[in-house]
Amino acid sequence: xxxxxxxxxxxxxxxxxxxxxxxxxxxxxxxxxxxxxxxxxxxxxxxxxxxxxxxxxxxxxxxxxxxxxxxxxxxxxxxxxxxxxxxxxxxxxxxxxxxxxxxxxxxxxxxxxxxxxxxxxxxxxxxxxxxxxxxxxxxxxxxxxxxxxxxxxxxxxxxxxxxxxxxxxxxxxxxxxxxxxxxxxxxxxxxxxxxxxxxxxxxxxxxxxxxxxxxxxxxxxxxxxxxxxxxxxxxxxxxxxxxxxxxxxx
Amino acid sequence: xxxxxxxxxxxxxxxxxxxxxxxxxxxxxxxxxxxxxxxxxxxxxxxxxxxxxxxxxxxxxxxxxxxxxxxxxxxxxxxxxxxxxxxxxxxxxxxxxxxxxxxxxxxxxxxxxxxxxxxxxxxxxxxxxxxxxxxxxxxxxxxxxxxxxxxxxxxxxxxxxxxxxxxxxxxxxxxxxxxxxxxxxxxxxxxxx
Numbered sequence: 001x002x003x004x005x006x007x008x009x010x011x012x013x014x015x016x017x018x019x020x021x022x023x024x025x026x027x028x029x030x031x032x033x034x035x036x037x038x039x040x041x042x043x044x045x046x047x048x049x050x051x052x053x054x055x056x057x058x059x060x061x062x063x064x065x066x067x068x069x070x071x072x073x074x075x076x077x078x079x080x081x082x083x084x085x086x087x088x089x090x091x092x093x094x095x096x097x098x099x100x101x102x103x104x105x106x107x108x109x110x111x112x113x114x115x116x117x118x119x120x121x122x123x124x125x126x127x128x129x130x131x132x133x134x135x136x137x138x139x140x141x142x143x144x145x146x147x148x149x150x151x152x153x154x155x156x157x158x159x160x161x162x163x164x165x166x167x168x169x170x171x172x173x174x175x176x177x178x179x180x181x182x183x184x185x186x187x188x189x190x191x192x193x194x195x196x197x198x199x200x201x202x203x204x205x206x207x208x209x210x211x212x213x214x215x216x217x218x219x220x221x222x223x224x225x226x227x228x229x230x231x232x233x234x235x236x237x238x239x240x241x242x243x244x245x246x247x248x249x250x
Numbered sequence: 251x252x253x254x255x256x257x258x259x260x261x262x263x264x265x266x267x268x269x270x271x272x273x274x275x276x277x278x279x280x281x282x283x284x285x286x287x288x289x290x291x292x293x294x295x296x297x298x299x300x301x302x303x304x305x306x307x308x309x310x311x312x313x314x315x316x317x318x319x320x321x322x323x324x325x326x327x328x329x330x331x332x333x334x335x336x337x338x339x340x341x342x343x344x345x346x347x348x349x350x351x352x353x354x355x356x357x358x359x360x361x362x363x364x365x366x367x368x369x370x371x372x373x374x375x376x377x378x379x380x381x382x383x384x385x386x387x388x389x390x391x392x393x394x395x396x397x398x399x400x401x402x403x404x405x406x407x408x409x410x411x412x413x414x415x416x417x418x419x420x421x422x423x424x425x426x427x428x429x430x431x432x433x434x435x436x437x438x439x440x441x442x443x
Contacts (some may be wrong), residue, residue, distance in 0.1 A: 075259075148423075182268075183266055184266075184268035184271045187266075187269060187270075187271045188271050188275075190272050191271065191272045191275040191276060194393075195275075195279055197389075198386075208375070208378050208383060209286060209378075209379070210382060215283075215286050216283070216382070219281065
């Protein structure tokens with residue numbers, strides 16, 4: 001009898017530890033975007049973005065002048081982007097809680113989330129290569145590397161839209177107690193998905209509001225991504241805490 | 251957060267609270283687009299005004315009336331749903347969708363004729379903004395038609411739960427937003443000189 005209750009107690013503790021880890025994961029999303037943004041915008045000084053209409057010489061001159069700062073910024077971004085991994089793990093487990101098993105929503109989220117970190121990591125290498133020896137090669141090569149960075153960085157937004165849509169469905173079908181996602185979070189995800197959409201056509205435009213430095217392709221999708229990360233952290237923390245309270249013996 | 255039904259004597263907002271997170275967010279963004287357009291316009295007022303006069307204002311007016319009528323049909327739909335007059339609700343929802351499709355058809359005709367006249371999105375900044383803004387709005391019309399087809403299926407149900415009623419109201423609110431945004435767009439693109 002005593003043995004059974006001890007086992008039961010141990011299982012409860014494991015569950016509480018797991019939920020604490022999920023809370024750490026939830027925080028990682030917010031911390032990641034702050035560090036990533038600071039590396040990218042602050043250290044590498046790539047905010048506001050370089051114009052796609054600039055001449056190769058202007059682009060190359062920027063890289064020659066800022067090469068050390070860009071390298072530091074890229075290093076910081078490479079390191080901070082991986083903080084999204086525990087964040088995404090927590091997000092997937094929360095969706096799994098809604099479904100009660102591995103279902104379509106959690107699996108689709110898992111597949112889309114797999115691309116999230118590479119989307120933040122891999123384009124940075126092109127920026128790193130562009131800043132590696134910009135004075136030793138022709139300006140057009142630096143411009144091409146810069147193009148690859150921006151088109152990849154902005155244009156990959158589609159997988160985030162799929163993440164938003166799965167989360168929206170999860171919030172609408174959520175029957176768990178205490179609730180995993182509030183319904184307004186579902187609507188927020190629909191909003192983020194709609195506003196991120198213009199990023200998909202970034203390769204079509206060389207200038208204007210839909211080019212990579214434009215309001216519709218860069219500023220608005222960037223802003224809603226930050227809003228999404230902050231609110232996702234807040235929503236997950238609230239529901240995990242409620243779950244922990246429900247688990248703890250009164 | 252989850253309770254939707256409120257006693258009749260209390261003030262209540264239509265749809266779920268969350269619907270408005272989406273609607274106000276969307277409005278905010280269109281507001282940003284409008285400001286961007288006005289800033290660009292102030293840089294080249296002559297070019298923008300000359301280009302504006304090449305638009306088909308007649309189609310613009312008809313499309314405004316089409317969307318307003320469509321909004322009216324959705325109001326009728328909701329009233330009929332509340333009064334449990336299912337066949338009327340179904341017909342009104344179908345009419346609202348038909349007007350939505352008419353809007354799309356007229357818009358596509360307008361795009362084609364502008365393109366044929368050499369006024370494609372690449373011609374100058376005005377046309378670029380015209381195509382982006384109306385294209386984004388057209389995308390919203392398509393989403394709205396999706397929402398309306400949901401409303402249409404719900405009018406055939408004998409009884410609606412509170413959640414379903416709220417979803418139907420939310421879809422109707424979205425359709426009104428699409429209408430409202432078009433009125434702003436029409437004034438901004440076709441009329442302001």
